[in-house]
Amino acid sequence: MTRFIIRRVIQGIITLWVIVSVVFVLFFMTNPDPARLLAGKAATVTEVQSIRVFLGLNHPLWQQYLDFLGRLVQGNLGESYKLHEPVTSLLGQWVQVDISLAVGAGIIWLVMGLSVGILAARRPRSVWDRSATVFVLAGLSTPTFILGLLLLYFFFYILTTHGIAIFPGAGNYTPFLTNPAEWAHDLILPWLTLALITAATYARLSRSSLLEVLGEDYIRTARAKGLSERRIVYRHALRAAITPIVTQFGIDLATVLGGAIITETIFGLPGLGQNVVSAIGREDLPVIQGIVLVAAAFIVVANIVVDSLYAVVDPRVRLT
Amino acid sequence: MSLSPFEVSSQTFVAEEEQSLEALDASRAIEGRSPLRLAMARLRTDRMAWIAAAMIVLMALLAIVAPLVSTLTGHSPYNPDLVNGTNSFGQPYGPGEGGFILGTDNVGRDILVRVAYGARISLLVGVLATLLATVGGTVLGLVSGYFGGWIDALLARLMDAVLSFPYVLAAIVLAAVFGGSLPLTIGVIAFFSWAAIGRIVRGQTLSQKEKEYVEAARSIGAGSFRIMFVDILPNLVAPVIVLGTLLVPVAIVFEATLDYLGVGVGPPTPTWGNMLADDQGSAGFAAWWFWVIPSIALLITTLGFNLLGDSVRDALDPRTERLFATRRKSAVAGPAAGEPISGEVAAP
Numbered sequence: 001m002t003r004f005i006i007r008r009v010i011q012g013i014i015t016l017w018v019i020v021s022v023v024f025v026l027f028f029m030t031n032p033d034p035a036r037l038l039a040g041k042a043a044t045v046t047e048v049q050s051i052r053v054f055l056g057l058n059h060p061l062w063q064q065y066l067d068f069l070g071r072l073v074q075g076n077l078g079e080s081y082k083l084h085e086p087v088t089s090l091l092g093q094w095v096q097v098d099i100s101l102a103v104g105a106g107i108i109w110l111v112m113g114l115s116v117g118i119l120a121a122r123r124p125r126s127v128w129d130r131s132a133t134v135f136v137l138a139g140l141s142t143p144t145f146i147l148g149l150l151l152l153y154f155f156f157y158i159l160t161t162h163g164i165a166i167f168p169g170a171g172n173y174t175p176f177l178t179n180p181a182e183w184a185h186d187l188i189l190p191w192l193t194l195a196l197i198t199a200a201t202y203a204r205l206s207r208s209s210l211l212e213v214l215g216e217d218y219i220r221t222a223r224a225k226g227l228s229e230r231r232i233v234y235r236h237a238l239r240a241a242i243t244p245i246v247t248q249f250g251i252d253l254a255t256v257l258g259g260a261i262i263t264e265t266i267f268g269l270p271g272l273g274q275n276v277v278s279a280i281g282r283e284d285l286p287v288i289q290g291i292v293l294v295a296a297a298f299i300v301v302a303n304i305v306v307d308s309l310y311a312v313v314d315p316r317v318r319l320t
Numbered sequence: 321m322s323l324s325p326f327e328v329s330s331q332t333f334v335a336e337e338e339q340s341l342e343a344l345d346a347s348r349a350i351e352g353r354s355p356l357r358l359a360m361a362r363l364r365t366d367r368m369a370w371i372a373a374a375m376i377v378l379m380a381l382l383a384i385v386a387p388l389v390s391t392l393t394g395h396s397p398y399n400p401d402l403v404n405g406t407n408s409f410g411q412p413y414g415p416g417e418g419g420f421i422l423g424t425d426n427v428g429r430d431i432l433v434r435v436a437y438g439a440r441i442s443l444l445v446g447v448l449a450t451l452l453a454t455v456g457g458t459v460l461g462l463v464s465g466y467f468g469g470w471i472d473a474l475l476a477r478l479m480d481a482v483l484s485f486p487y488v489l490a491a492i493v494l495a496a497v498f499g500g501s502l503p504l505t506i507g508v509i510a511f512f513s514w515a516a517i518g519r520i521v522r523g524q525t526l527s528q529k530e531k532e533y534v535e536a537a538r539s540i541g542a543g544s545f546r547i548m549f550v551d552i553l554p555n556l557v558a559p560v561i562v563l564g565t566l567l568v569p570v571a572i573v574f575e576a577t578l579d580y581l582g583v584g585v586g587p588p589t590p591t592w593g594n595m596l597a598d599d600q601g602s603a604g605f606a607a608w609w610f611w612v613i614p615s616i617a618l619l620i621t622t623l624g625f626n627l628l629g630d631s632v633r634d635a636l637d638p639r640t641e642r643l644f645a646t647r648r649k650s651a652v653a654g655p656a657a658g659e660p661i662s663g664e665v666a667a668p
Contacts, residue, residue: 026494026497140626145576255486261489280492288493
């Protein structure tokens with residue numbers, strides 16, 4: 001187990017190194033001289049030169065790359081070209097939005113997806129199952145931004161124009177620590193947007209996984225010894241069927257944590273996703289690097305955690 | 321045969337279908353039918369498949385006649401027309417007003433014409449990206465599974481990396497670096513989609529290559545290339561067709577997402593994604609037709625392909641891992657699962 005984790009961590013670090021290097025190369029391929037870009041049109045040659053020196057852009061590219069890696073190892077991601085703040089502190093602010101999004105949406109999609117999946121699996125081909133199918137199909141066919149717009153239109157625009165201002169529009173975000181109630185209130189629609197679409201995957205996954213397990217011999221044995229259907233499904237079958245769901249959940253959670261780009265854009269939430277889009281727009285390399293690194297790191301870590309959890313969830317699995 | 325995007329793991333339904341099919345054909349003389357013909361027969365009796373096909377054909381027709389729509393209405397898909405396209409208050413026309421069947425957008429362009437042109441981009445990107453991804457995924461999956469060893473280790477790692485990468489983020493970075501364009505959009509979507517097919521083809525190849533027919537082929541002197549593409553490949557056609565069909569709506573949503581974020585094909589080309597993005601900010605929600613109409617077009621298309629993919633799977637019954645349900649094969653034993661390919665497109 002320890003050896004497994006050490007090996008995976010090393011692999012993960014190599015992956016991250018490759019990713020930041022690719023971003024670095026791509027950026028300088030298109031922006032041979034970021035200093036000129038930053039200085040603006042009215043800047044004099046001396047001003048551009050001083051910016052160049054200040055940012056270390058006067059060194060050869062390989063030296064800049066080594067400097068960058070050196071700082072990275074010390075946990076220093078540099079300073080934003082435009083916002084003039086350390087990237088690490090910016091990331092710290094922005095990631096809070098994504099943590100808020102992931103926590104709320106994750107709970108909703110897990111509960112919703114599992115309930116629909118279990119309901120469908122317990123009565124295959126019933127009305128419940130068919131409704132679940134429609135739910136899944138709708139979830140898989142609807143792009144996130146359309147669902148987000150629909151929710152905003154009905155729950156914010158229509159209700160508000162009829163004098164029922166229950167849901168806030170886009171561009172509202174209250175940190176949890178400032179006011180937890182307001183925090184949840186502002187995030188309900190983004191949570192639902194993320195959750196409804198993701199829940200479809202969980203419904204399908206839990207249904208097929210559960211159906212497979214329910215056909216096993218030990219379930220028949222459990223039925224034969226007179227256990228209640230409830231106990232069979234929740235204690236015996238779900239335990240075995242949960243493994244693929246754990247994996248899916250880990251990866252999905254990590255994806256949201258690394259920036260829910262579309263949801264954040266629609267609802268104007270200042271998280272990693274919205275900020276990476278604007279950082280790309282203003283060619284702010286340190287910020288782009290930072291966000292890509294964090295997003296990839298979440299996925300790498302989630303993969304390691306999920307694979308290690310296999311052994312906990314399913315004792316038959318041995319890690320090597 | 322019903323619409324069921326769920327995996328039907330029970331044998332009974334298949335058996336029922338076979339019986340009904342046999343009853344259907346009982347009057348005819350008994351003849352040997354290939355699995356593909358059996359599948360086609362099943363597909364033909366599937367009501368859902370017909371509905372799905374109708375939805376796709378409708379959109380394809382719209383795409384084909386787009387220039388005709390433009391000529392007939394006399395409205396350009398590109399040029400703003402604030403004189404004829406807006407009413408006396410300078411406001412866009414709603415559906416049915418001012419001779420615009422589906423209304424106009426905030427700069428007076430006919431939404432019907434733009435939706436029709438948008439269908440061309442969506443279908444082109446959806447189909448081309450899927451073809452590229454399917455061919456690439458199948459070839460690399462076959463090579464990976466057949467040869468094994470370091471080639472397999474390398475390709476399998478690559479598939480893992482591609483599948484576990486936050487790909488909307490990657491697509492945005494690439495589009496920003498190289499500038500959004502149609503070929504780049506297709507390339508990016510294909511690049512982030514091939515691995516889903518590659519992984520499944522690899523898994524199937526791993527089991528197929530141990531079968532006797534491969535041994536037989538080798539014993540009569542067939543080369544690796546021949547065994548892979550002539551002997552093994554036909555056995556993988558069913559899952560590949562199913563996965564390919566299901567990849568089309570994913571690619572279409574991916575394209576719309578990139579365009580919605582402004583890093584796809586980009587203006588002035590009308591796409592459903594940039595129609596949704598353009599129109600959202602300016603007039604807000606009062607002019608609902610701005611975004612409702614391209615959304616409906618997008619939904620009809622994705623729903624059509626998802627339903628068709630489902631019917632095709634039902635007909636072929638390939639018993640493979642599901643595209644949406646399982647994605648990454650872990651280093652450890654046990655059922656493989658992971659991020660849906662529709663990930664950020666469908667999720668964050």
